[in-house]
Amino acid sequence: MARATIHDVARTAQVSLATVDRVLNNRGSVAAKSVKKVQDAVARTGYVRDQFAANLSRGNGYRFVFLLPAGQSAFVRKLIAEIARESDLNRKDRVHIDIRSSKTFDPVSQVASLRQIDPETTDCAAVIVSDVPQVRAELTRLRAAGVRIVSLVADVQAEARDIYVGPNNEVAGRMAGQFMGRLIREPVGPVLVIAGSLAARDHAQRLLGFRQVLQNDFSGLTLLPVVEGFDDAARIADLVARTLDAMSPVGIYAIGAGNAGLVAALRRANSAFRPVTIAHESTDATREGLRDGLIDLVIDQDPGRAVTRAVRLMRDMADKQAVPSARGEIPLSVIIKESLS
Amino acid sequence: MARATIHDVARTAQVSLATVDRVLNNRGSVAAKSVKKVQDAVARTGYVRDQFAANLSRGNGYRFVFLLPAGQSAFVRKLIAEIARESDLNRKDRVHIDIRSSKTFDPVSQVASLRQIDPETTDCAAVIVSDVPQVRAELTRLRAAGVRIVSLVADVQAEARDIYVGPNNEVAGRMAGQFMGRLIREPVGPVLVIAGSLAARDHAQRLLGFRQVLQNDFSGLTLLPVVEGFDDAARIADLVARTLDAMSPVGIYAIGAGNAGLVAALRRANSAFRPVTIAHESTDATREGLRDGLIDLVIDQDPGRAVTRAVRLMRDMADKQAVPSARGEIPLSVIIKESLS
DNA sequence: TAAAAAATGATTGGCGTTCCTCATTTTTCG
DNA sequence: CGAAAAATGAGGAACGCCAATCATTTTTTA
Numbered sequence: 082m083a084r085a086t087i088h089d090v091a092r093t094a095q096v097s098l099a100t101v102d103r104v105l106n107n108r109g110s111v112a113a114k115s116v117k118k119v120q121d122a123v124a125r126t127g128y129v130r131d132q133f134a135a136n137l138s139r140g141n142g143y144r145f146v147f148l149l150p151a152g153q154s155a156f157v158r159k160l161i162a163e164i165a166r167e168s169d170l171n172r173k174d175r176v177h178i179d180i181r182s183s184k185t186f187d188p189v190s191q192v193a194s195l196r197q198i199d200p201e202t203t204d205c206a207a208v209i210v211s212d213v214p215q216v217r218a219e220l221t222r223l224r225a226a227g228v229r230i231v232s233l234v235a236d237v238q239a240e241a242r243d244i245y246v247g248p249n250n251e252v253a254g255r256m257a258g259q260f261m262g263r264l265i266r267e268p269v270g271p272v273l274v275i276a277g278s279l280a281a282r283d284h285a286q287r288l289l290g291f292r293q294v295l296q297n298d299f300s301g302l303t304l305l306p307v308v309e310g311f312d313d314a315a316r317i318a319d320l321v322a323r324t325l326d327a328m329s330p331v332g333i334y335a336i337g338a339g340n341a342g343l344v345a346a347l348r349r350a351n352s353a354f355r356p357v358t359i360a361h362e363s364t365d366a367t368r369e370g371l372r373d374g375l376i377d378l379v380i381d382q383d384p385g386r387a388v389t390r391a392v393r394l395m396r397d398m399a400d401k402q403a404v405p406s407a408r409g410e411i412p413l414s415v416i417i418k419e420s421l422s
Numbered sequence: 423m424a425r426a427t428i429h430d431v432a433r434t435a436q437v438s439l440a441t442v443d444r445v446l447n448n449r450g451s452v453a454a455k456s457v458k459k460v461q462d463a464v465a466r467t468g469y470v471r472d473q474f475a476a477n478l479s480r481g482n483g484y485r486f487v488f489l490l491p492a493g494q495s496a497f498v499r500k501l502i503a504e505i506a507r508e509s510d511l512n513r514k515d516r517v518h519i520d521i522r523s524s525k526t527f528d529p530v531s532q533v534a535s536l537r538q539i540d541p542e543t544t545d546c547a548a549v550i551v552s553d554v555p556q557v558r559a560e561l562t563r564l565r566a567a568g569v570r571i572v573s574l575v576a577d578v579q580a581e582a583r584d585i586y587v588g589p590n591n592e593v594a595g596r597m598a599g600q601f602m603g604r605l606i607r608e609p610v611g612p613v614l615v616i617a618g619s620l621a622a623r624d625h626a627q628r629l630l631g632f633r634q635v636l637q638n639d640f641s642g643l644t645l646l647p648v649v650e651g652f653d654d655a656a657r658i659a660d661l662v663a664r665t666l667d668a669m670s671p672v673g674i675y676a677i678g679a680g681n682a683g684l685v686a687a688l689r690r691a692n693s694a695f696r697p698v699t700i701a702h703e704s705t706d707a708t709r710e711g712l713r714d715g716l717i718d719l720v721i722d723q724d725p726g727r728a729v730t731r732a733v734r735l736m737r738d739m740a741d742k743q744a745v746p747s748a749r750g751e752i753p754l755s756v757i758i759k760e761s762l763s
Numbered sequence: 764t765a766a767a768a769a770a771t772g773a774t775t776g777g778c779g780t781t782c783c784t785c786a787t788t789t790t791t792c793g
Numbered sequence: 794c795g796a797a798a799a800a801t802g803a804g805g806a807a808c809g810c811c812a813a814t815c816a817t818t819t820t821t822t823a
Contacts, residue, residue, distance in 0.1 A: 102811070110769070131516065132514040132515050133808090260758070263605055419600040444801090480780080
């Protein structure tokens with residue numbers, strides 16, 4: 082009943098404790114057949130390393146870094162709050178989390194921030210960065226130096242990270258497309274799409290998915306040229322107001338942030354007719370929009386969940402558990418007026 | 423930089439290690455002013471108990487029990503799989519999870535199962551049970567004996583458990599209502615609602631929320647008398663087939679399980695017209711329904727998330743951390759054809 | 764076959780707690 | 794004031810593993 086310890090393993094393998102230790106922590110200097118004996122014994126006894134004892138003995142715990150875009154976007158603020166919470170909760174388990182930031186959409190700044198990460202003092206880093214060559218090179222360097230990399234919310238090329246934690250953004254776009262088509266009572270007319278920046282991989286993927294569905298299932302809906310709002314509320318408000326007047330779109334899909342501008346413009350619109358509007362992320366602005374009937378539906382990725390998942394995976398990776406516990410994909414949820422608390 | 427230990431606390435409090443220990447683990451026999459000195463020192467040093475060392479020393483880890491309805495419902499199967507996964511993942515942290523089952527919807531069997539839980543050997547239990555007096559009494563007894571209780575997926579009266587982990591089912595019903603109203607191009611006509619059993623608190627709450635929205639926002643939609651399907655596929659297939667013929671409903675809301683029957687009936691229906699159909703839980707049956715256009719939307723609660731959350735909260739409670747880390751509410755997600763992988 | 768190299772064994776101290784026991788000191792109260 | 798009670802101090806063993814060192818045995822190679 083009691084769990085097996087290295088002593089048990091040593092005994093059933095008929096080798097010394099030292100040899101078991103050498104195998105388990107691969108310190109080398111052990112014959113192939115001894116390795117096998119130990120591995121068999123591990124299997125037979127059902128030995129699982131006691132992570133408490135291991136950590137206690139090693140002395141060091143888990144040292145993680147989160148690298149986020151700077152700035153006051155509501156989403157980032159929520160992320161930071163969640164990370165802080167997670168940090169508190171895990172302090173008793175010796176988890177230390179350091180939050181740093183780099184300029185949004187600025188690869189140069191991101192590279193600089195990545196350079197600041199010291200492989201000696203960090204086990205794992207979760208980053209939100211652009212998927213461009215310089216950044217990838219820096220990530221690869223860090224990985225080679227022993228820092229495990231988690232790409233958060235927006236993925237990068239698979240070779241540059243260990244795991245991605247975030248939603249499937251193409252699916253998000255497809256969901257937006259489907260709801261757009263179905264929530265418009267008569268799906269014919271122009272649709273306005275506002276992205277933050279198409280250089281951001283998550284935004285590009287959402288657009289891709291959205292387009293697919295509209296083309297396939299709702300050919301009556303036509304896409305107006307996609308505009309980039311750079312997550313700036315004032316700019317977006319202006320954009321939306323003008324498009325509403327000029328084109329009378331039947332739908333609006335806001336891919337990125339800055340939705341306070343969207344809501345403001347919709348509120349001011351004088352027309353009796355209101356386009357079906359879909360946005361991303363549950364924030365004050367989008368919730369206000371939902372509540373007042375200006376936004377029909379919000380596709381949300383729960384930042385709390387992403388953070389929890391990321392920390393968990395980071396712990397697993399730091400524990401050198403071969404198979405990280407879970408997949409990093411986090412589900413998307415759909416919020417409508419009714420689902421507001 | 424290094425984290426504070428009880429030694430540090432003892433030193434800054436100017437008391438002995440033994441006294442610190444007495445205070446921290448309230449073993450009594452310590453003067454009020456000493457208690458204060460220690461508490462101040464804890465605050466000043468930022469001491470947080472090292473859970474690794476504590477567990478190692480205590481020898482025992484975490485002993486949890488999950489009590490689920492028996493039976494082969496897809497949802498329960500998923501739950502079991504998730505619990506097993508979670509159990510594996512946490513084995514290295516000395517978490518031992520025992521899964522037991524009781525007859526579905528049968529309070530007598532539930533009470534019997536609860537009686538089997540030995541307070542001596544279990545720290546915490548997560549249960550899916552009916553919210554009836556006999557069961558509540560048994561839960562209360564267990565809590566008094568030192569077993570922390572988590573109500574899972576379906577809540578019970580607040581006094582009978584420590585925390586609820588699951589979705590807000592009234593909100594789920596409201597979401598279903600809103601989507602029902604909006605996805606029907608012309609929301610006028612009868613709507614069929616199939617519940618599992620209205621004695622199940624989660625089902626009753628969903629119905630409540632659904633009703634609210636229909637009455638308020640879509641008065642053109644009328645509710646047919648709610649039928650109970652007891653999560654039995656054959657029975658439900660029959661029910662649906664007959665209602666389709668007799669009443670031509672414009673919408674169907676399936677509150678509970680047994681959706682294989684729903685899908686089968688819809689597939690066989692010969693009418694060109696198909697009612698807007700909303701169901702719960704992502705299972706093989708509902709996914710098949712979505713894929714083939716028989717179901718329009720599924721409201722899902724991710725069992726993996728519920729289990730993860732439950733285990734985490736149980737660990738926190740077992741650690742005697744005063745404030746359990748997180749709220750137990752887990753988000754609902756909406757699945758449509760497009761969001762299928 | 765002897766010397767060098769590789770593999771293995773034996774042992775130790777420590778990580779931060781918990782949970783004891785056994786003094787010793789301080790406080791309380793008749 | 795003195796005896797009993799309460800509070801405190803001091804110390805040690807244990808939990809399971811890690812990271813060493815040093816001695817000894819086995820294997821390889823010239």
